[in-house]
Amino acid sequence: MSVHEVPQRIGKNVNGVALLPGMVLSNEPGYYRADGFGIRIENLVAVQPCNALQGAEREMYEFDALTHIPMDARLIDKSLLTDFEVNWFNQYQQKVRNTLAPLMQSDELAWLNKVTKAI
Numbered sequence: 001m002s003v004h005e006v007p008q009r010i011g012k013n014v015n016g017v018a019l020l021p022g023m024v025l026s027n028e029p030g031y032y033r034a035d036g037f038g039i040r041i042e043n044l045v046a047v048q049p050c051n052a053l054q055g056a057e058r059e060m061y062e063f064d065a066l067t068h069i070p071m072d073a074r075l076i077d078k079s080l081l082t083d084f085e086v087n088w089f090n091q092y093q094q095k096v097r098n099t100l101a102p103l104m105q106s107d108e109l110a111w112l113n114k115v116t117k118a119i
Helices: 083-103 106-115
Strands: 024-027 030-032 038-040 043-049 061-065
Touching: 024 061, 083 106
Parallel strands: none
Antiparallel strands: 024 043, 030 038, 043 061
16 A cells, blocks of 8 residues: 555646545645754545535635644744634634544543634
8 A cells, every 4th residue: 555645646746637526635734944854744635626616617626634633733823824824724623623522521622622722
C-alpha cells in the first residue's frame, strides 16, 4: 500500500486525473525551516460538491475533513490571519468538537472544549 492515494493528487507532479466527489486525499500543510526543523498537520479529506457555489459557471467541489484532530491554537499568531482564515479555523475546531464530544466523558470533554475553543 502506498503512503499517498492514487491516482488523484494535488502536488508538484501533475498527473492529469481530475478530482471527483468521493475521492479521498491527504491535506498536509506544513512549515519547514531550512537546516532546522519542520512541522506538519495531516488530515484526510473527501472531495464533495460545493453547495455554497451551486449554479456557478461549472461544477465546483470542496473538501470535507474525514479525520477530526484539534489544531493547537497556541501555535497561531492570529494577527497574521485574515478574517476568512480565522473563520475557517474556528469552523474546523467547532466541527471537531461537535464530532468528538458525544464520544467523550466529562474530563475528556473539558479537555476537548479547551483545545477547540475559537481564536
